[in-house]
Amino acid sequence: MLSQTVEYALRAVVCLASSPESRLTTPQIAEATKVPAGYLSKVLQSLGRAGIVESQRGLGGGFTLRKRAEVLTVLEVINAVDPIQRIHRCPIDKPEHELELCPLHKRVDDAIAHIESAFANSIIAEILAEKPTGCDLHVDLST
Amino acid sequence: MLSQTVEYALRAVVCLASSPESRLTTPQIAEATKVPAGYLSKVLQSLGRAGIVESQRGLGGGFTLRKRAEVLTVLEVINAVDPIQRIHRCPIDKPEHELELCPLHKRVDDAIAHIESAFANSIIAEILAEKPTGCDLHVDLST
Numbered sequence: 001m002l003s004q005t006v007e008y009a010l011r012a013v014v015c016l017a018s019s020p021e022s023r024l025t026t027p028q029i030a031e032a033t034k035v036p037a038g039y040l041s042k043v044l045q046s047l048g049r050a051g052i053v054e055s056q057r058g059l060g061g062g063f064t065l066r067k068r069a070e071v072l073t074v075l076e077v078i079n080a081v082d083p084i085q086r087i088h089r090c091p092i093d094k095p096e097h098e099l100e101l102c103p104l105h106k107r108v109d110d111a112i113a114h115i116e117s118a119f120a121n122s123i124i125a126e127i128l129a130e131k132p133t134g135c136d137l138h139v140d141l142s143t
Numbered sequence: 144m145l146s147q148t149v150e151y152a153l154r155a156v157v158c159l160a161s162s163p164e165s166r167l168t169t170p171q172i173a174e175a176t177k178v179p180a181g182y183l184s185k186v187l188q189s190l191g192r193a194g195i196v197e198s199q200r201g202l203g204g205g206f207t208l209r210k211r212a213e214v215l216t217v218l219e220v221i222n223a224v225d226p227i228q229r230i231h232r233c234p235i236d237k238p239e240h241e242l243e244l245c246p247l248h249k250r251v252d253d254a255i256a257h258i259e260s261a262f263a264n265s266i267i268a269e270i271l272a273e274k275p276t277g278c279d280l281h282v283d284l285s286t
Contacts, residue, residue: 001144001227001255007234014247034235074250084144091150092177092280103273104157107217111261112144115254122250130246137235 002078008035009043009081010074011137016053017069017124018138023062028139043081050080069128075119084116145221151178152186152224153217154280159196160212160267161281166205171282186224193223212271218262227259 011033016024026044030037044063047053054066065072078084087109090101101109154176159167169187173180187206190196197209208215221227230252233244244252 001258002251010247010251011235092154103270104153107261107265107270108145108153111258114257114261115144118250118254118257127246127250 003082005039005043005046005081006078008033008039009047009077011035012040012043012047013052013065013072013077013124014128015137015139016063016065017072017128020065020069022139023056023060023064024139025062029063032137032139046081047077050076052077052080069125070123072124073120074122074124074127075116077124078119084112084119086112086116146225148186148189148224149221151176151182152190152220154178155183155186155190156195156208156215156220156267157271158280158282159206159208160215160271163208163212165282166199166203166207167282168205172206175280175282189224190220193219195220195223212268213266215267216263217265217267217270218259220267221262227255227262229255229259 012029012035015029015032026037026041029035029044030040033040035043044053044055048055052065052067052072053063055061055063067076075084087101087105090098090105094102100106155172155178158172158175169180169184172178172187173183176183178186187196187198191198195208195210195215196206198204198206210219218227230244230248233241233248237245243249
């Protein structure tokens with residue numbers, strides 16, 4: 001239901017949020033999140049364009065969250081890489097459904113709206129803090 | 144969020160449910176639902192394999208709903224062509240998340256579960272009967 005790109009973007013953001021004091025390289029994030037490095041690189045670019053992560057080149061460079069995990073939502077991460085599409089107009093272009101969706105598309109849009117709302121209320125920092133399992137995607141910088 | 148295939152399958156089922164007394168040909172359904180005939184044909188095959196529609200060949204042949212619209216749900220139609228995938232185990236294969244999803248995947252799965260439940264409670268006949276706009280995908284057999 002959610003794309004692979006969304007899954008990878010969420011893992012990358014959780015990984016970065018788990019190490020707020022560190023700049024992480026693409027290989028480090030790839031290792032921790034089990035995302036192929038080439039794919040991850042494109043995902044990080046999209047997250048960068050959306051202002052969610054920022055990168056610094058060179059020695060000691062790498063990625064950090066640009067937006068604080070305490071105010072960053074799952075929805076923002078999703079919409080940065082593969083936006084949730086609401087149904088705003090009749091997909092069949094029926095003129096009589098121009099002003100109001102038919103019951104079928106209304107139900108589908110209602111379901112999408114619910115997901116949108118649930119993800120808008122899912123804060124990355126809260127997810128990280130949840131017990132008992134936690135989201136263990138931190139990079140071990142001691143090795 | 145839902146695939147093109149799902150959208151087309153729902154349109155085809157609503158179209159067939161709107162003409163319960165008639166066998167409809169692929170071109171008739173394609174015309175009413177604005178779905179390309181080749182694509183529609185594959186969708187109808189999947190719906191047939193799932194026992195949702197049945198077809199009769201030859202003169203006067205065509206498709207009808209095999210399952211009554213009063214007991215057919217949106218979820219069954221979706222799962223016949225592009226099943227909703229719940230998250231049953233950690234996508235990263237973390238051993239510590241083997242028995243319980245991490246908070247991130249738990250939230251994503253909760254959202255998918257909500258959609259699954261909403262669609263399981265959406266009966267095709269109820270959608271057709273809803274006012275004011277209705278789902279006008281019936282085939283005009285008088286022309």
